Amino acid sequence: MKTSTLxxxxxxxxxxxxxxxxxxxxxxxxxxxxxxxxxxxxxxxxPLGSDSVRLREQIPTVVGYVPENVLEGVIPNNxxxxxxxxAQKYRLHLNVVRPMQGGVIHxxxxxxxxxxxxxxxxxxxxxxxxxxxxxxxxxxxASRENIRAAVQGIFTKVIFVPxxxxxxxxxxxxxxxxxxxxxxxxxxxxxxxxxxGSTDVCLVQGHxxxxxxxxxxxxxxxxxxxIILDGxxxxxxxxxxxxxxxxxxxEKHSFVLAEDAATPAIATVMVGGKPCKxxxxxxxxxxxxxxxxxxxxxxxxxxxxxxxxxxxxxLQDVIVTGGGSLIKGFGVALQTKLLEEGFENVRxxxxxxxxxxxxxxxxxxxxxxxxxxxxxxxxx
Amino acid sequence: xxxPLTKSAPALEPAAGSAKPQFLWNEIVxxxxxxxxxxxxxxxxxxxxxxxxxxxxxIRNWSGACGLPxxxxxxxxxxxxxxxxxxxxxxxxxxxxxxxxxxxxxxxxPAGPSIPAGxxxxxxxxxxxxxxxxxxxxxxxxxxxxxxxxxxxxxxRRAALAMTSLFSGEPASLAVLTA
Numbered sequence: 001m002k003t004s005t006l007x008x009x010x011x012x013x014x015x016x017x018x019x020x021x022x023x024x025x026x027x028x029x030x031x032x033x034x035x036x037x038x039x040x041x042x043x044x045x046x047p048l049g050s051d052s053v054r055l056r057e058q059i060p061t062v063v064g065y066v067p068e069n070v071l072e073g074v075i076p077n078n079x080x081x082x083x084x085x086x087a088q089k090y091r092l093h094l095n096v097v098r099p100m101q102g103g104v105i106h107x108x109x110x111x112x113x114x115x116x117x118x119x120x121x122x123x124x125x126x127x128x129x130x131x132x133x134x135x136x137x138x139x140x141x142a143s144r145e146n147i148r149a150a151v152q153g154i155f156t157k158v159i160f161v162p163x164x165x166x167x168x169x170x171x172x173x174x175x176x177x178x179x180x181x182x183x184x185x186x187x188x189x190x191x192x193x194x195x196x197g198s199t200d201v202c203l204v205q206g207h208x209x210x211x212x213x214x215x216x217x218x219x220x221x222x223x224x225x226x227i228i229l230d231g232x233x234x235x236x237x238x239x240x241x242x243x244x245x246x247x248x249x250x251e252k253h254s255f256v257l258a259e260d261a262a263t264p265a266i267a268t269v270m271v272g273g274k275p276c277k278x279x280x281x282x283x284x285x286x287x288x289x290x291x292x293x294x295x296x297x298x299x300x301x302x303x304x305x306x307x308x309x310x311x312x313x314x315l316q317d318v319i320v321t322g323g324g325s326l327i328k329g330f331g332v333a334l335q336t337k338l339l340e341e342g343f344e345n346v347r348x349x350x351x352x353x354x355x356x357x358x359x360x361x362x363x364x365x366x367x368x369x370x371x372x373x374x375x376x377x378x379x380x
Numbered sequence: 381x382x383x384p385l386t387k388s389a390p391a392l393e394p395a396a397g398s399a400k401p402q403f404l405w406n407e408i409v410x411x412x413x414x415x416x417x418x419x420x421x422x423x424x425x426x427x428x429x430x431x432x433x434x435x436x437x438x439i440r441n442w443s444g445a446c447g448l449p450x451x452x453x454x455x456x457x458x459x460x461x462x463x464x465x466x467x468x469x470x471x472x473x474x475x476x477x478x479x480x481x482x483x484x485x486x487x488x489x490p491a492g493p494s495i496p497a498g499x500x501x502x503x504x505x506x507x508x509x510x511x512x513x514x515x516x517x518x519x520x521x522x523x524x525x526x527x528x529x530x531x532x533x534x535x536x537r538r539a540a541l542a543m544t545s546l547f548s549g550e551p552a553s554l555a556v557l558t559a
Contacts, residue, residue, distance in 0.1 A: 140503075160521075172511070206511060209504075210505045210507065
């Protein structure tokens with residue numbers, strides 16, 4: 001059971017003049033890679049100078065406040081706040097909030113509590129904790145200021161890096177670069193990251209994506225949820241569906257290929273206290289199809305921006321990641337649409353269930369190689 | 381200094397072998413402008429990389445693809461370089477004067493200006509950094525963040541982008557006419 005364990009902020013040890021990656025005094029510094037996602041966060045940690053990852057955890061990004069009128073003993077340890085899976089498990093007794101929306105902080109107090117929870121998961125004994133935190137490609141300065149405020153006193157030093165950069169780094173297996181049959185995923189690829197709040201498409205052609213190499217749209221998983229909810233409420237006006245319930249149903253039944261619609265998506269909801277089965281196959285199909293169309297349009301536009309000489313190879317390596325990549329049939333459907341559009345020899349790869357690891361893994365790589373001048377100290 | 385990636389992966393040379401003169405010309409404009417700005421910012425290592433590794437290939441490919449006589453190519457390029465250098469110089473003089481003015485005004489105000497909503501755009505790299513160069517990427521991200529903050533107050537980059545479109549197209553369209 002994880003509750004809101006509050007710890008004193010680790011203090012800087014004052015050796016900031018040295019380059020961290022070649023500093024001798026590395027024993028008490030912990031490096032953290034954090035993908036602070038709208039739905040799920042991924043946390044990795046290892047000591048500075050070590051190759052072994054000491055913590056790898058995925059945590060649902062939810063905070064559950066326990067109301068005052070809850071009977072004693074109902075909530076484990078009579079905690080006042082629960083996080084992650086515990087908050088989901090006891091959600092009926094809690095006021096559950098999601099600190100993030102669209103990949104950026106929406107509720108700063110809840111985000112601060114969540115950050116404290118993340119701190120409680122870290123291995124103990126470090127005097128300094130340095131975190132590289134992924135930010136959505138479309139996030140603005142105000143979003144970064146909010147994250148900085150939320151982790152003040154939690155981490156000693158931070159670096160913010162756009163998530164597409166971290167995903168590209170995280171996908172790469174440096175230990176295999178010398179193998180002749182290893183295809184380096186950062187030499188000429190097109191990455192599609194479908195999150196909850198935004199969809200990012202970027203070209204990775206041996207260098208980090210520049211302004212011209214990226215497209216971002218505020219249309220992703222949350223927008224799909226809304227389409228499904230609107231459609232369901234139009235068909236079943238009194239069904240009492242909520243966005244949270246829609247999200248659960250979508251995660252179980254989402255699809256984009258027509259043949260997958262043969263398996264109906266039946267959702268059980270409580271109407272007037274009684275369980276009621278609803279067929280939401282059509283609504284889910286409409287929401288997922290809208291996302292597919294948006295991703296297709298963005299992908300097509302970015303392909304036209306690429307150097308014409310690189311496109312042939314680029315189309316062989318279209319990589320879909322993020323929660324949206326888990327929609328059944330998404331990769332095949334996108335590949336089909338691109339082929340129908342006239343692009344040749346397209347191959348779309350879906351990174352799968354462990355997609356969350358890539359950003360955090362990339363963040364940890366950045367943390368290992370960052371110099372002291374890159375780290376922003378947080379006072380507090 | 382040339383990046384190891386550039387050396388080991390020549391296929392990544394931008395537009396190497398491309399037969400599109402307009403694309404190549406735009407790339408020449410873009411990287412020449414970037415080189416001039418980098419030089420003004422004192423980042424000679426990156427300037428050298430652009431001048432030694434990136435621009436020669438682009439110029440060679442463009443000269444071969446545009447269909448213009450060699451001497452005309454040289455003249456167009458010299459004119460482009462001169463105009464971009466002059467524009468960057470002028471831009472920096474203006475910036476110095478404006479920044480001095482803004483700073484003088486800010487000094488008399490009780491609090492600094494907040495960045496207006498809608499002006500706080502995403503932080504995005506404006507130059508290419510090889511994937512291997514994590515340190516360079518972090519420098520570029522920091523520069524981009526600084527630039528985004530500065531841009532919210534003094535939109536110099538927007539002016540520079542307008543300048544790029546001003547230079548684009550001339551010789552390429554000439555090539556079309558010649559062809």
